[in-house]
Amino acid sequence: MSWFPLLSAAALLFSLAAAAAPHRQRGAKSPEPVAAPSYASREDAQALARTIAAAQGLDPDWVQRALAQARFQASVTRLVMPPPAGIAKNWAAYRARMVDAARAAEGLRFWQAHERWLNQAESRWGVPPEMVVAIVGVETYYGRIRGGFRVLDALATLSLDFPSGRSDRSGFYRDELAAFLSWCHAEQRDPTSVKGSYAGAIGLPQFMPSSIRRYAIDGDGDGHIDLEYNPADVISSVARYFAEFGWERGLPTHYGVQVPADTSARATLLAPDIQPSFSAQRMSELGAVLDEAGRAHAGPLALVELQNGDAAPSYVAGTRNFWVVTRYNWSSYYAMAVIDLAREIKRLRPPPPPSSASTPLQ
Template identity: 90%
Template sequence: MSWSPLLPAAALLFTWAAQAAPHRTQRAASPPPAAAVSYAGREDAQALGRAIAAAQGLDPDWVLRALAQARFQASITRLVMPPPAGTAKNWSAYRARMVDAARATEGLRFWQANERWLSQAEARWGVPPEMVVAIVGIETYYGRIRGNFRVLDALATLSLDFPSGRSDRSGFYRDELAAFLTWCHAEQRDPTSVKGSYAGAIGLPQFMPSSIRRYAIDGDGDGHIDLEHNPADVVSSVARYFAEFGWEKGLPTHYGVQAPTDTSARATLLAPDIQPSFSAQRMTELGAVLDEAARAHAGPLALVELQNGDAAPSYVAGTRNFWVVTRYNWSSYYAMAVIDLAREIKRLRPPPPQPVASAPLQ
């Protein structure tokens, strides 16, 4: 998984992306509690609850009652661990899992069922409908796979018993637990009733609680934000998220490119990773062969490498919009899967009807 402002479910399927996460100091190993033990009697849980209540302006008794119902889940501490060392990245295999005819067909149905909200979101934020639809498809297969963990359990477990053996992210999850309880209080939701991924991501677009608080929007004006059941809120929230990170209307996500054969030049272009940092002219000077559209591109580009196991890597020249897609999940593989699924869904969509020319007046 990658540690983006969101922690989407699709990231959890592709966990080797976490290798790019910043290093954090490891915590000393401590014996984990038994599976499904309640946090009700834990002094550290009560201290965390009081701190959350004070910071968020919540009733301390309400917060402590909620945390007393949280349970440690050993399976969550296993699922959050990185893959075995040496796991090879393979774009072709990942794409085959995430971009297929069945998912594209479901995406077309989602588009047709929610055309009103997608059109409104595009008009307001400039994000194409197919990109929003593809995010929901990659994240949860349009709601089919959204996680069945109690979010309260997931966030409490990762806040209070984050496993040793990987970079400690317990502080991140404490912040998410605070955001979750604040959201539940504002929406008058029972914290024990909300289900999500083992990392605490919620709903069709798999927003983490802090992202619900920061970016989610009431798309149909009913006074509530419901990312679990309301497509209007789902569509509006995903589009707004892209816009907040700088999505530029009409800008392609990427162009075709052949990487330089010189290893030093290729390393120079790959050093900034997915951050667009080079002009088309500079990429050409370093030996990259750009397609015609890329050569005419005025903004910065990034050489994006997608490894294919033992086969030769694939490359694209990513634009600022490619980088925006990676803000949803800090993985170029994830972003490329979203982009390819969006293209497949749009290809299935029937062209709009052409206006019928009226006969000339006699």
């Protein structure tokens, strides 16, 4: 998945406002009316149905009937376009929208309501509860913003009528359409009943269909994977997703850093983008000043730049775990928003009660 593994509500907000890019629909308009053009009589849709059926081992008639119910959505072709050129990114503005008191308070309630599943996920995959909770908060505001498009319509539109004016991603969406139909068949779901984002992302964590097939998990053992309404499945799936991309238990996501004054050295550090590529010693040799914990870090680091419009950029030294968060949505701004929201939610959590163990006799 070479664009976003998850096309999220947060990603859409970032790309459209860019005042501030899978997961992650505030800017999305309402879906097209039901009377939108049907794909039932289009030969290319019928050919795609045959291809999907053969590739996924599905009944060709079932796939044909499903795709015949898809309808072209003009708003989807507009929303998938990139933001206008020349709009400066602004981390401070983006953070203010994503990391606020109301969202953090809702995150705390989500944590308290589903603590059992969060603890089990941390025990199994090593992902802290606050990180899982923050993902759900940034993606869909704990289910408030799931997207109102029929996923079948969105994926069919982007598979068969991908708009010109940007790099052609129709192949990606055909694969997602195939994964979606395969999942619906396995779960005995009506493909027309599933709602999601303009790009086909589904449920509280906004998983694309291929991510559901690869990473989603039946968290409570009821025999189904439900990312729309089952918190056990949502929590387990997000934690597993992080683990599959290499989340390291107990590793911080980033450290504080002062960038080198020398522009050439700074460019060298920024060249790999968010891919951890430099040891703490090498960063120091290039003039970066890490905080105490960063200087003691044994693994590779990345210098992450967060632009602030006309103001000076912000910088952090990202670890492997920072890079893992960006696998959910390939944006350092998104990753930092998730991390900061996680920190705020954890800060609100009451401290554990003191140990009730009695003092041993002397």
